[in-house]
Amino acid sequence: MSDLVLVLVTGLGLGALYLLAASGLSLVYGLMGVLNFAHGSFMTAGAYAAWLTADALPDGWSAGPRLLVSTVVAVVVGALVGLVVEVLLIRPLYRHHIQQVLVTVGLSLASVAAAQGVFGADPRPVEQPSWMGSTVTLLGANLPADRFLYVAVAALLLAGLLALLRYTRLGLVIRAGVENRTMVEALGIDVRRTFTVVFALGAGVAALAGVLYSQYAGTVSPGQGGSLLIYAFIVVVIGGMGSVTGTAVAAVAVGLVQQLANYYAASGVGDLSVVLLLALVLLLRPASLQGAPA
């Protein structure tokens, strides 16, 4: 019983990380049709920004506020990087989907190499508030405390995104754009500005995911974003591109399936089953890529 609780909570924590990594990706694909391979770079950028900020903050601070401030800085940095990338690289290739994918592929290669050049290829340890490393006893299981933080952050983000989509004008434009971009343009709404905002927003969320993932791993390394990106892709595709709720459900499902199979079958089977789940969903429901209502 306690084993099951442990596996379920770690699965939920992993699902929360996947949700953070995938929600921006999903919105960007749903609205703009850009399969963003550079999303992992934004995560890595966020992780390194947080690591540098935590290093630069005065020693007198305790680890909690440090993490909070460095996370805020990371999100801002991520959003700025996303803004620059959209304006300089994605926007000129508007309507050339394959070339947009290619540019983000180039960006992901170059950014991993750049991070290696600047910070070295080795993983660097990150500072962690002591309570995140501790355990909480619940239903007879010792549960790592940091998983609850990930779940809470992901839940807050999900609520925030849903509120944004439902109650703001920007959200209205995004929802309409995911459903029928041409019609929104025909109605005289400047979709390009919305693209930039959504791309920067997605990059900011990606940076947040990068910070939390580096906390989860205990280290920050150049290839980190890329390894999380594969699972983010899987979650996005299973959940239906452009649908935030679908992404949330898929993220939790993928996290749980992965942990359960890894624990009860054999290590590695979980990763494998998730990947095969993606192939299965795509083959049975190819429409899941065409963007569901957000």
Place this chain on the structure above:
Amino acid sequence: MTTPTTTPTSSAAATSGGPEAAPTPPRAGVTRRRMVRVGIPLLVLAVLAWLPYVPVEVPGLLPGRVNGPGSMQLLATCLVTAGLALGYDVLFGRTGLLSFGHALFVAAGSYLLTTTITAWGLPLPVAALVALGGTALLALVVGAVALRVGGIAFAMVTLAFAQAASIVVLRDPGGVTGGEEGHPFERGALPDLLVGVANAPYRYWLALGFVVVSVLVVTGLVHSRAGHAMAAVRENERRAAVLGLDTYRVRLLALVVGSTLGGLGGIVHALVLGGSTPHLTTSELTLSLLVMVVLGGAGSRWGALLGGFLYAYADARLTEASGSGMLTWLPEGVRSVVGQPLFVLGVFFIIVVSFAPTGLTGLGARLLRKAARP
């Protein structure tokens, strides 16, 4: 993505008049044109085949003498990569299939060869045939499943299959794949000609032979009915279907041929490098193949070959260039970034995609035409 969009690379290749799209010239021009088209590749081939006899040093470009083991090994790797890029171009440049799973087939060729030789003790030619047949069969099965969807969904399904293979290889089931360490050939498993530093030229010729086979296969395919059907599918799949082509079979054929060439490349790669490495299974390999093909020019034999060759060369040499003090005039921070080959290649790739969508060969052809015009 409700309307079918022709890929930009393909429409660009069509308008820039690739070698296959050229209108038939008058009779006297035909023989001359054919002589040039056959003569230049033969000349390049002769020069490349002759390189192991050239005891000249090319400082800066190659490590040591041209026929030294270091240079031979480097050039062999470059040639294998060029051949792999050509195989991937059958999918991407010729048929417009954006596959993110090509690494699966390269790795299949490589690992099938190493495991059949080690586990079953098969002689090399038999093992190579088994590996090639296995890869073709795998391509047929994976392709038949993955091609049920198109576009980005196809890309994601192939990515999923390749990722699954990558996970399996890294987990090392039953000690077959060697996990992260890879699977080197055991001593005595290969003919002596392919082993050892002194025999680097034979491995080089082997790699060159792979490139020649790939070029012949791709040339034959492109000029066949199937090749024309592939081009039609690339330009406008719906239209090709309306014209009565079975587009599913055309795409499947392209995938099987391209992947089998990839498997052959994996076999040669294993022979040249002395074993299989898990790097072959990663999605980075597929992405770098994509980069090579687009850099050189998609849908063109010279383009893919050039892109692959230059990519592998730059990847190997840029690291040394940054270490050798050529960049000492740059500040430390910039130097460490510029010294990363993938950074330079990635940035260069972004520039090419943004400003020269037909790749290096397309750019070259455009400049040539401009120069020819008075």
